[in-house]
Amino acid sequence: MTSTPKHRFMQFDIIALGEPLYELNQQPDGRYLAGFGGDTSNVVIAAARLGSHCGYIGKLGNDPFGDAIAALWAREGVDSSAVARHATAQTGLYLVTHGKGGHQFSYYRKGSAASLMTPEDVPASIIARAGYLHVSGISQAISETAREAVFAAIDAARKAKIAVSYDTNLRTRLWPVETARPAIEKAAALSSLTKTSIEDAEALTGISDPSEIAAHFLKLGAGFVIVTLGAKGVHVATPDRHAEIAGFKVSAVDATGAGDAFTGALLSELSRGEDLFAAARFANAAAALSTLGYGAVEPLPRRHEVEAFLAKHESATARDRAHRP
Numbered sequence: 001m002t003s004t005p006k007h008r009f010m011q012f013d014i015i016a017l018g019e020p021l022y023e024l025n026q027q028p029d030g031r032y033l034a035g036f037g038g039d040t041s042n043v044v045i046a047a048a049r050l051g052s053h054c055g056y057i058g059k060l061g062n063d064p065f066g067d068a069i070a071a072l073w074a075r076e077g078v079d080s081s082a083v084a085r086h087a088t089a090q091t092g093l094y095l096v097t098h099g100k101g102g103h104q105f106s107y108y109r110k111g112s113a114a115s116l117m118t119p120e121d122v123p124a125s126i127i128a129r130a131g132y133l134h135v136s137g138i139s140q141a142i143s144e145t146a147r148e149a150v151f152a153a154i155d156a157a158r159k160a161k162i163a164v165s166y167d168t169n170l171r172t173r174l175w176p177v178e179t180a181r182p183a184i185e186k187a188a189a190l191s192s193l194t195k196t197s198i199e200d201a202e203a204l205t206g207i208s209d210p211s212e213i214a215a216h217f218l219k220l221g222a223g224f225v226i227v228t229l230g231a232k233g234v235h236v237a238t239p240d241r242h243a244e245i246a247g248f249k250v251s252a253v254d255a256t257g258a259g260d261a262f263t264g265a266l267l268s269e270l271s272r273g274e275d276l277f278a279a280a281r282f283a284n285a286a287a288a289l290s291t292l293g294y295g296a297v298e299p300l301p302r303r304h305e306v307e308a309f310l311a312k313h314e315s316a317t318a319r320d321r322a323h324r325p
């Protein structure tokens with residue numbers, strides 16, 4: 001196998017920091033099905049399924065849910081040697097219940113092991129050997145010390161000239177917009193790549209036009225900006241070029257974690273040296289496929305599935321063109 005000099009010294013394509021969560025999803029008969037979540041953990045699993053070498057930094061409880069998450073990472077090939085176990089604090093948990101108004105999330109994460117993370121828990125030497133560091137607004141929201149840990153990780157990445165990927169992932173149940181805004185804008189300003197959604201950006205900035213949202217984050221200092229537009233796809237912006245990259249039509253059943261599937265696929269493609277706009281198209285396909293099943297992790301596609309989906313889509317498009325009068 002050949003490897004570029006960069007790869008020879010790199011331990012991970014992508015390393016993420018934040019809070020993994022155990023999921024209990026209510027079924028029609030009232031029982032709960034076990035699953036997994038936590039935005040940054042979803043991102044590295046999405047990228048690992050596409051062939052990237054990924055790792056995670058964080059804290060789990062020394063409990064059965066922590067064991068289950070560690071086993072999940074092991075199955076998915078995500079390195080968790082930088083994840084510590086807290087002696088007393090528990091692993092975070094959330095329930096998904098389904099009612100008349102759609103699905104509802106209830107979180108049990110206050111005082112969780114991950115929320116007790118501090119800057120001392122951030123291994124700068126591991127970050128320095130990654131291609132990308134991925135962090136999010138949720139990693140920042142879970143506690144003040146976790147927020148400091150995120151900035152310590154960003155600082156370590158920037159000092160080592162490692163690209164920082166940042167998802168605004170605003171959760172107003174964890175912190176009010178007024179508290180979130182300065183921390184999110186500061187992290188976005190320090191990022192090489194900021195991903196936001198129309199909903200997050202509207203709440204944070206009052207702007208609803210994707211191109212203006214992208215311009216706002218570019219002006220703050222983000223290197224590239226992606227604004228996700230649900231089924232419509234994404235708006236991708238660099239200081240030189242803006243483009244809307246269309247989403248793929250699928251019979252979506254559950255878009256939970258679609259944004260994480262997108263980010264994982266995007267970072268995986270960028271790690272392989274793909275151009276940002278081509279990577280966004282691939283990531284739209286991976287994210288569309290992730291909506292075909294329930295939960296954030298289970299339906300994440302493998303590389304051959306995304307490639308087959310894209311090939312099928314391309315041949316259908318070519319057929320349509322040939323039949324056009």
Ligand code: ADP
Nearest residue numbers: 197228229230231233252255258259284287288
């Ligand atoms: P988030 O708010 O978490 O960023 P979105 O709901 O905007 O997530 O979705 C992220 C990406 O997932 C979209 O940009 C698109 O590529 C894909 N996606 C989401 N919903 C659908 C859908 N219904 N059909 C096809 N693709 C989808």
